[in-house]
Amino acid sequence: xxxxxxxxxxxxxxxxxxxxxxxxxxxxxxxxxxxxxxxxxxxxxxxxxxxxxxxxxxxxxxxxxxxxxxxxxxxxxxxxxxxxxxxxxxxxxxxxxxxxxxxxxxxxxxxxxxxxxxxxxxxxxxxxxxxxxxxxxxxxxxxxxxxxxxxxxxxxxx
Numbered sequence: 001x002x003x004x005x006x007x008x009x010x011x012x013x014x015x016x017x018x019x020x021x022x023x024x025x026x027x028x029x030x031x032x033x034x035x036x037x038x039x040x041x042x043x044x045x046x047x048x049x050x051x052x053x054x055x056x057x058x059x060x061x062x063x064x065x066x067x068x069x070x071x072x073x074x075x076x077x078x079x080x081x082x083x084x085x086x087x088x089x090x091x092x093x094x095x096x097x098x099x100x101x102x103x104x105x106x107x108x109x110x111x112x113x114x115x116x117x118x119x120x121x122x123x124x125x126x127x128x129x130x131x132x133x134x135x136x137x138x139x140x141x142x143x144x145x146x147x148x149x150x151x152x153x154x155x156x157x158x
Contacts (some may be wrong), residue, residue, distance in 0.1 A: 032103050045096050078097055
């Protein structure tokens with residue numbers, strides 16, 4: 001078996017960095033009373049409020065029933081509210097509440113601090129190049145994945 005030096009394999013490095021970001025952020029927002037699942041939902045809603053439950057489930061890569069139970073608990077805490085969609089009554093849209101805004105503000109501040117620490121030692125141009133590179137990799141993978149999904153759907157349709 002040929003051994004590969006994985007110390008410079010960007011997939012492994014990216015996975016390790018993502019894990020470190022998640023666990024560090026978990027620690028920092030624990031005082032706000034959020035679990036990882038909860039802060040992940042809140043961040044997605046902060047990014048785009050009013051997502052449908054189905055859209056959220058897809059983004060979070062969880063089953064709809066699992067997300068439904070999580071949203072039930074978050075709604076009981078007053079962090080989110082669910083509303084029927086104006087165009088389709090079968091669809092429920094999820095919104096942040098005014099009550100959760102101070103905690104979201106604190107969570108976003110903790111995220112900004114963590115990003116500053118993570119990028120320490122990189123000058124602004126290096127930081128921009130790093131983010132641009134990550135966006136390019138994401139685009140490449142999204143494009144390739146979407147193409148594969150479309151091909152699979154065409155094969156199933158035959």
